[in-house]
Amino acid sequence: MNTTKKSILLVSTAIIAVSSCKNLKLDKNTYTVTPSPLELVGDSVRVKIEGIVPAKTFHPKATAVFIPTIKTANGDKPLKTMNLYGAKVKGAQGTMIDWKTGGKITYTDVVAYTPDMRDAKLVGHIDGKLKSKTKTYNAELAEATITTQLLVMNDQKAIMAKDAMPKTTAFTSNADILYTINAEAVRSTELKAEDMIALDKFIAEGSTNAYTIKGVSIASYASPDGIETKNADLATNRGTTAATAVKAMFKKNKLEAGTQDGFYTKTATPEDWEGFKELMNQSNIADKDMILRILTTYPDLEVREKEMKNISKAYTELADDIFPKLRRSKIVINAEKPCKTDEELKQLSTSAPDQLNVEELLYAANLQSDLTAKANIYKNAETRFVYDFRPSNNLGGVYLMQNKISDAKSEFEKANKLSPNNKAVQNNLGVIAQVSGDKVAAEAMYKNAAGAGEEVNRNMASLQIAKGEYSKAVSNYGADKSFNAALANLLAGNKDQALSILEASKESSTAMGYYLKAVINARMGNATSMLDALKAAINKDASLKTFAKGDKEFSKFATQLAGL
Numbered sequence: 001m002n003t004t005k006k007s008i009l010l011v012s013t014a015i016i017a018v019s020s021c022k023n024l025k026l027d028k029n030t031y032t033v034t035p036s037p038l039e040l041v042g043d044s045v046r047v048k049i050e051g052i053v054p055a056k057t058f059h060p061k062a063t064a065v066f067i068p069t070i071k072t073a074n075g076d077k078p079l080k081t082m083n084l085y086g087a088k089v090k091g092a093q094g095t096m097i098d099w100k101t102g103g104k105i106t107y108t109d110v111v112a113y114t115p116d117m118r119d120a121k122l123v124g125h126i127d128g129k130l131k132s133k134t135k136t137y138n139a140e141l142a143e144a145t146i147t148t149q150l151l152v153m154n155d156q157k158a159i160m161a162k163d164a165m166p167k168t169t170a171f172t173s174n175a176d177i178l179y180t181i182n183a184e185a186v187r188s189t190e191l192k193a194e195d196m197i198a199l200d201k202f203i204a205e206g207s208t209n210a211y212t213i214k215g216v217s218i219a220s221y222a223s224p225d226g227i228e229t230k231n232a233d234l235a236t237n238r239g240t241t242a243a244t245a246v247k248a249m250f251k252k253n254k255l256e257a258g259t260q261d262g263f264y265t266k267t268a269t270p271e272d273w274e275g276f277k278e279l280m281n282q283s284n285i286a287d288k289d290m291i292l293r294i295l296t297t298y299p300d301l302e303v304r305e306k307e308m309k310n311i312s313k314a315y316t317e318l319a320d321d322i323f324p325k326l327r328r329s330k331i332v333i334n335a336e337k338p339c340k341t342d343e344e345l346k347q348l349s350t351s352a353p354d355q356l357n358v359e360e361l362l363y364a365a366n367l368q369s370d371l372t373a374k375a376n377i378y379k380n381a382e383t384r385f386v387y388d389f390r391p392s393n394n395l396g397g398v399y400l401m402q403n404k405i406s407d408a409k410s411e412f413e414k415a416n417k418l419s420p421n422n423k424a425v426q427n428n429l430g431v432i433a434q435v436s437g438d439k440v441a442a443e444a445m446y447k448n449a450a451g452a453g454e455e456v457n458r459n460m461a462s463l464q465i466a467k468g469e470y471s472k473a474v475s476n477y478g479a480d481k482s483f484n485a486a487l488a489n490l491l492a493g494n495k496d497q498a499l500s501i502l503e504a505s506k507e508s509s510t511a512m513g514y515y516l517k518a519v520i521n522a523r524m525g526n527a528t529s530m531l532d533a534l535k536a537a538i539n540k541d542a543s544l545k546t547f548a549k550g551d552k553e554f555s556k557f558a559t560q561l562a563g564l
Helices: 011-019 194-206 228-252 273-282 288-297 301-309 312-326 342-351 358-367 371-384 389-401 405-418 423-435 439-448 454-467 470-477 483-491 495-504 511-524 527-540 544-549 552-562
Strands: 004-007 030-034 044-053 062-072 075-078 082-086 095-097 103-112 120-130 133-144 168-178 212-221 264-269 328-338
Touching: 030 133, 044 062, 062 103, 082 103, 095 103, 133 552, 168 194, 168 228, 194 212, 194 228, 194 328, 212 228, 228 264, 228 328, 273 312, 342 358, 342 371, 358 371, 358 389, 371 389, 389 405, 389 423, 405 423, 423 439, 423 454, 439 454, 454 470, 454 483, 470 483, 483 495, 483 511, 495 511, 511 527, 511 544, 511 552, 527 544, 527 552, 544 552
Parallel strands: 082 095, 212 264
Antiparallel strands: 004 030, 030 044, 044 103, 062 075, 062 082, 062 120, 120 133, 168 328, 212 328
């Protein structure tokens, strides 16, 4: 941190003038101002003045009032006063200065920053008094004010809600093969069943590249009315015969993949009690409730079967109406086809958006570079999909990019009602609060949004720069290479890191990028590099010439700046 250390004729000069003391070593009076020039941190400017009053310079009966003042073009801003008094002054309050030993003065104050303080002076005003004699003295203490913190860019980012747009659409074709009791062979009548004919047609259409068949799942079962060990083999073999039947369809349609064993996923269930329970619930069989109670009462499968056989009439109905439906193989062919192409989606999203679902609209909006086109797509989605927070959230994001702050706020609030405390929406409401000047609300919302994405960290970091919390901002920027990340590092005292980050940022060759580079080099004491960067900045933005001449970052380089 920069400080100013100078000889001072402040207190002692005033007191000497009123006490007529002679032969005092006034050149030993020194003070430091920290920082110097004064600097804006957060929303205020801190002043610290430390001074030494040598021995035998402050009369024991003297008093002095020290009033630091910031002098601006719009008038004086007096800071708090400091009272000094000699050892023989009765009832005084403040800091006592001993005649024999002298003393130390430490003065601190904080003043709210106003724009007129950017080009100002810190002046020390002293009123000294000894008996009836008074003396007033003023001295310039430091320049004011470095405002580099205000270079922070408004680069807050909204988080756009993501679509769940798949690249492909998955769908299936299903069929069942039924078997006779204790049989595993596929009957010709089953192959002529309506669902198997549809399955064959599905395979045929896949062979024309209408879609891609990805695999076949076959789940085979035996009914619970047999010996479990025999049923195990029976269920497995039924899966094999079902696969053979399907392979024949693939072969006929010249789809080689479907003739390979690896194309099939097979499972076998020796005794299909779950299927049995489902069919029983759907049936009108007498003693239905009693049979269902047997299922829950007896976990042992053999006992279950024995108990059901005891209900002879009901068991006959089971054998006729339920068990035959459980002797089966369930075939599922899995396929997928590409979704609409990006070009199709882009075209439809503007010409016929009502033909698209919400996922397609959200995806298509990302394909548009024009912000108005994006907004129109989100408006359509918002109108049609009223319970989905994403269209409102993303429309707010577009409005934010268009600097329509009020409209953006309204949309984010809609999204928040549809999805309360959603982290992405909380981040976006935080951005609105920040750009509206409500730092407290912005910080609270960013904290609520923690974990939603890097946008939250960056937004919080830019807020922390504005609050003067530079080290925290550096931490939140992490490995980010941006103008603001470079600025945070500079303000935190990491000059080399700041320059490295700035050079790697996309803003490095902009007017403000060059200007910040000049500031960094000024703090490093590199006059030549500072001047080169300033010239480059002014070449891109002529207004920076006047701005730089009022910037206290360059107060030590007045000679160089005069030549701009």
